[in-house]
Amino acid sequence: MELKPPESLKLTGNVDEHWRAFKQRFQLYVAAMGLETKPDSRKVAMLLTIAGAQALDVYNTFVFDEPEDKEKLDVVLSKFDAHCSPKKNECYERYVFRSRMQTQHEPFDNFLTDLKVKAQSCNFGLLKDSMIRDQIVFGVRDGKLRERLLREVELTLETAVKMCRASELSLQQVRTFSELSTGTTSQFSDGAAAVGVVSSQRNRNAQRRKLPEEAIINCKRCGSRHKVRQCPAYVETDHRPLVAIIKKHLNEMSPRIQRLMMKMQRYDFTLIYTPGKHLILADALSRAPTDISVSSTEEEIQCHVNLVSTVLPVSDGKLQQIVEATAKDTELQLVIQNMDEGWSIGSCSQFFNVKSDLSIVNGLLLKNNRIVIPQVLRQDILQRIHEGHLGIEKCKRRARESVFLAWTK
Structure with missing residues (x-):
């Protein structure tokens, strides 16, 4: 029985993934051809022949403890593993x-x-x-x-x-x-059906606009009867940017907004903007808050936030060092103060445009899921980003995925 051998090994791009896929295909090919009992020297020769010229050049650079190890399949595979799959961070x-x-x-x-x-x-x-x-x-x-x-x-x-x-x-x-x-409908009258749907939608919109404010309607959102635009599924806010912020994907939000959105997951609502001078009831309720908590997900949300902070791409020692440096950094402490008390004019201008993305988690100042690096550690972080000689674009991408510096775009 003749089977087509696997494709040659690609040593460009994601070499680790290419090698693991090639290794699995080669082992399946050896089993399908019934070559398990054949000498290792023959299987090594078959491996190098199928893998191609680039893999053969890599093989010639390997250093073996014993000369006969060159013809042992397990040893050769382990050498390729070490070459194509380096130790991961x-x-x-x-x-x-x-x-x-x-x-x-x-x-x-x-x-x-x-x-x-x-x-x-x-x-x-x-x-x-x-x-x-x-x-x-x-x-x-x-x-x-x-x-x-x-x-x-x-x-x-x-x-x-x-x-x-x-x-x-x-x-x-x-x-x-x-x-x-x-x-099925289009078989009878495609044009009439399309016109009918558009006309019906326009008629419903026109009727909705003509309804007086005192009219009572059967609401499909909340399932009850109430006046027009007084559905409890409408949430009014005087913070206009929040209307656009909650439309983002959960992973693109800062932990502070993530906590808010996870609390609201149980509700189906539409957020609309209303000027603060018209939110009389909400303003009155905010002056007389209740001591009874109605949230049953606070503990789960806090666990999620802690989990996000624990999987940040930084070691525990370096994380503690950043926390301590943040506490001593006057600029970042002023940013945190502005977040709590409101931004004053001209204060921390480099952070003002991203203030909605900032949050504080366990003493760390974050911009979305990126760590804001204090001034004293920025040079050290830049040196760590350049370790490994990954190239300009990969170094930039690595920095943008994990840290935020005052001059980082």
């Missing part, structure tokens, strides 16, 4: 894992598979399944699905996967039914 790998979000139109199974692959290099140990489960809840793109997952008191990875697959399947089925229904 655990903090950085965990940061990459925690930053993985489900993209638009990405199937859930692809998202799950990528999470499992990234988790292999994070050294989670016994917490591997629970960390993958948490990232599914955090990274799934469907807000309604995330709300259902958060309702589960004893959520396991298996349960989360079943719920996500069921939700995705149901959406596909509903989409199929809608397409079939639209196709």
